[in-house]
Each structure stands twice: as C-alpha cells, then as structure tokens.
Amino acid sequence: MNHFDLLIIGTGSGNSILTPDFDDKRVAIVERGAFGGTCLNVGCIPSKMFVYAAEMAHNAAVVGPALGVHTSFNHADWPAIRDRVFARIDPIALGGEQYRALEQDHVTVLKGSGRFIDDKTLEVAMLDGSTEVITADQIVLAAGARVIVPDVVARSNVEYHTSDSIMRLDGLPEHLIVLGGGYIGAELGNVFGSLGSKVTILNRGSVMLSREDPDISKRFTEAYANKYDVRTHVEVLEMNQDGDTITVHIRENGEERTLSGDTLLVAIGRAPNGDQLGLETTGVELDGNGYVVTDSHLRTAHPDIWALGDLTNPAQLKHTANADARVVAHNLVNPSNLHKIDRTITPHAVFGHPQVAAVGLTEPEAVAAGHNIVVTVHAYGAAAYGWAMEDSTSVCKLIADADSRLLLGAHLIGPQASTLIQQLIQGMAFGQTVDEMAQGQLYIHPALSEVVEQALLDL
Numbered sequence: 001m002n003h004f005d006l007l008i009i010g011t012g013s014g015n016s017i018l019t020p021d022f023d024d025k026r027v028a029i030v031e032r033g034a035f036g037g038t039c040l041n042v043g044c045i046p047s048k049m050f051v052y053a054a055e056m057a058h059n060a061a062v063v064g065p066a067l068g069v070h071t072s073f074n075h076a077d078w079p080a081i082r083d084r085v086f087a088r089i090d091p092i093a094l095g096g097e098q099y100r101a102l103e104q105d106h107v108t109v110l111k112g113s114g115r116f117i118d119d120k121t122l123e124v125a126m127l128d129g130s131t132e133v134i135t136a137d138q139i140v141l142a143a144g145a146r147v148i149v150p151d152v153v154a155r156s157n158v159e160y161h162t163s164d165s166i167m168r169l170d171g172l173p174e175h176l177i178v179l180g181g182g183y184i185g186a187e188l189g190n191v192f193g194s195l196g197s198k199v200t201i202l203n204r205g206s207v208m209l210s211r212e213d214p215d216i217s218k219r220f221t222e223a224y225a226n227k228y229d230v231r232t233h234v235e236v237l238e239m240n241q242d243g244d245t246i247t248v249h250i251r252e253n254g255e256e257r258t259l260s261g262d263t264l265l266v267a268i269g270r271a272p273n274g275d276q277l278g279l280e281t282t283g284v285e286l287d288g289n290g291y292v293v294t295d296s297h298l299r300t301a302h303p304d305i306w307a308l309g310d311l312t313n314p315a316q317l318k319h320t321a322n323a324d325a326r327v328v329a330h331n332l333v334n335p336s337n338l339h340k341i342d343r344t345i346t347p348h349a350v351f352g353h354p355q356v357a358a359v360g361l362t363e364p365e366a367v368a369a370g371h372n373i374v375v376t377v378h379a380y381g382a383a384a385y386g387w388a389m390e391d392s393t394s395v396c397k398l399i400a401d402a403d404s405r406l407l408l409g410a411h412l413i414g415p416q417a418s419t420l421i422q423q424l425i426q427g428m429a430f431g432q433t434v435d436e437m438a439q440g441q442l443y444i445h446p447a448l449s450e451v452v453e454q455a456l457l458d459l
C-alpha cells in the first residue's frame, strides 16, 4: 500500500492545484477518464471551437447577405471541422498526463476509478484491470459531474449521444433531435443547425434556458423557434430505433405526437459524482442534490478532505471550479491563513446564437429578495454599433437597487454578450454604483460597449 502527502481525485481543475508549493510533497492523482477533465476534453473548449466554426457558417449564410455582401453557406466539411478541434485538444490532454506521470518525480498518476474504503484509504480500480490501494494525509475531491441519461432513453434501444460523444461524430446528422433546452442543448444544437443539420429541440418547460431572466429566456426561445423546430411542454413517452431512424413519442402540450430523426443528443443536465466515491466511509456529507458539502474554505465534514468544482457547486462552471482550485491549493499549504471562496457574484454565458450572458439576480429574484428595483431593457440597436450590425433583437437588461444604486443583475442577449458583460461583473465585484459605472469612465465611440453605457445611463 502506498502512502502520499496529498491525493487528488480528478484532473479537471484538480490538476491545477499542483503549484510549485507541492514540489516537495508526494502526490497521487487519480483519473478514470481523459486527463484534463470535462472542460478540456468534452466541455467548454471543444464546444466553443465548434461554436466559432458554426458562427462563420451563420455569417456566410445570413449576416453577409443581409448587408449586401454576396456570401453564401455551401456546405460544412465536418471531418475537417471536427479534426481541427481534436487535433488541438487531444495532444494537450496526453501531454498533461505525460508531464505529471513522466516528468514530475514527486507525482504518481493512477489511471482508474477511485472509491474510498475508509476515511483516508482509496481503492483504485485501474483501467488495466489491476487494483491499487492508497492512503494520504490530505485529500482533494475534484471528481466533477457526469451526464444524466433519463430512464426513457436508457431503457430504449436507441443509440444516443451526449456531449461526451457527439462532438466526435463521423458525419453531420441529417436530423438531430436534442433532448433538453438548457445551455448544452442550445449550444450544440445550434452548432449542428448552423452547419446544415435539421434540428428539433424537445423542451420540458415553456421556454429554453429556463433559469435565465424571463425576458432573456423568452427572447432566446423565440430566436431558436425562428430557425429550429422547438417543442415546448414536452414529455418524452418512449423512443425506439429502426435502422438509422430514431422515433420519439412525445406528449406535447397534452397531445401525443411522434417525430423522427437520425441522431439523438441527450442534454438534460449533469449530476455530481459524489455518489460514486464511497464517501459514506469518510464522514464527507452530500446535500439533497448529491453535491459534496464544504465550508467556505472548501473543507468537507472531514478535516483532511477538501472538495471543489462541479462536485460541490450546482453552478457547474469552469471559472468557479478554477477559483475553487486556487483556494484549495492555498489552504492546503497555509493551514493558519485559510482563504475563503466567495460565490456571491458568479457570472455565466451561453454560447448559443444568440449569445447570452448573465450575472446576479433575475428580475423575479430581485423582487422576491425585497429590493426596490429599477430596470431597463436596452436595445443593441439603439447604439451606433448596433445600427452597423442591423441588430433588432439583442438587448442588455439591467436591474439595480433604486436606493443603494448598486447593480443587482445584468442579462445580455446578443453578439459579444459574454464579453460585454465583463465590465458589469467588475463593477458589481468592486461595489460601484450604476452611476459610477456609467459616468466614471469614457466609453469608446462607437464600440458595442456603448450599449452597456446607454443601459447604465437609463438607470
């Protein structure tokens, strides 16, 4: 049995804990999948590389002609698009693993699935079929989350894809059926739709992106319904496959219908992996939704076990997982000066078309929290760059507290939303009032950021 100073389970943000502070420690890293975790291999990075290609197709098909530029979208060379992505990513995953395993003498990489057999002992079912048992003084749980596959899919005979597999398809689907109208379905559905597939989106509720501010999810759903077959209030009853044809039986707004396609993407959400780690032997607690419970220092109920990322945080975002990893890395080597994680301002973006970005409270949340609010919904088209883009659908919605003048929430839908929102995040993080954000700086004219300036001035 091997004993280590530090054991890390999961190589997503867990891998970034190993700063030079750990060079004199014996470290074990356990990973059952591709090195680098979800973001690098099957998440943020590949999906956005596809999103960028899809944007080019959309520009050629729609944007150019609308401006009098005679472009058109001919066809997508899917293998070339796919191989650009993975020829870049796969070597990074492999290189990261080899660096740890071969070039860092103090690090032992164990490729396999770990499960606790007592509070400080992990049994690792190695991918080669062998078993390793290891112990450690300090342990970091960074095991992330996994795709949820609903029973109706699992019990069918349908060959389905998730975000783990669909980006590596051999060819473009003719007709992609997307189960789920959340951000992963929206992003990947639009990738395939922009590149030429017919797309049907099956959504359980009345709108896609249902956790966004209602103004944003409504606009987003309308935009998608204008180009894709978006079904709302859908319950999937049954599905089956005959040759290349997948048939899905649904109840839509109370009526039973049948639709068919050749490819199914399941994108209804991701569940934290805490239930697979044998944590009952450790004293580490899970909350009602299966997330590992930590204190603000990211220490679990066990004093020597820490946890971070998607395993602990329902927001399931890479920038929060990375922030967690920085806190845990610090706390492991500074026990008398612990850092805290602050998740009060957690922005996110959806790289669909239109793009969405948000931070803070939605309007209903701000009202429910008892704020006396002031709200603006400001059109991109009111700013000069919005005219240049002929934009008539994009908006920046801001919600502020009328008394403190602090920004409570910002919600953008439209081009560059994920970039434009950053100054609002900064203003919130540093406690600036909306008046300071609007008037305390010069905005470059006629940049798209004038949309944000104008929205702040509205308030």
Ligand SMILES: Cc1cc2nc3c(=O)[nH]c(=O)nc-3n(C[C@H](O)[C@H](O)[C@H](O)COP(=O)(O)OP(=O)(O)OC[C@H]3O[C@@H](n4cnc5c(N)ncnc54)[C@H](O)[C@@H]3O)c2cc1C
Binding pocket: 009, 010, 011, 012, 013, 014, 030, 031, 032, 033, 034, 036, 037, 038, 039, 040, 042, 043, 044, 045, 047, 112, 113, 114, 115, 142, 143, 144, 145, 163, 184, 273, 276, 277, 308, 309, 310, 311, 316, 317, 318, 319, 320, 321, 351
């Ligand atoms: C399609 C898609 C797009 C996304 N886009 C974005 C985006 O644009 N922006 C954003 O902020 N976030 C995005 N995310 C979410 C982001 O990828 C995650 O929030 C982030 O990667 C979580 O990091 P983590 O370190 O917590 O977990 P992970 O990166 O998932 O790492 C956990 C690792 O632990 C390993 N593991 C699990 N259990 C065990 C075990 N028992 N033994 C050994 N190893 C184990 C897993 O194999 C995995 O490699 C996206 C996710 C997906 C799926």
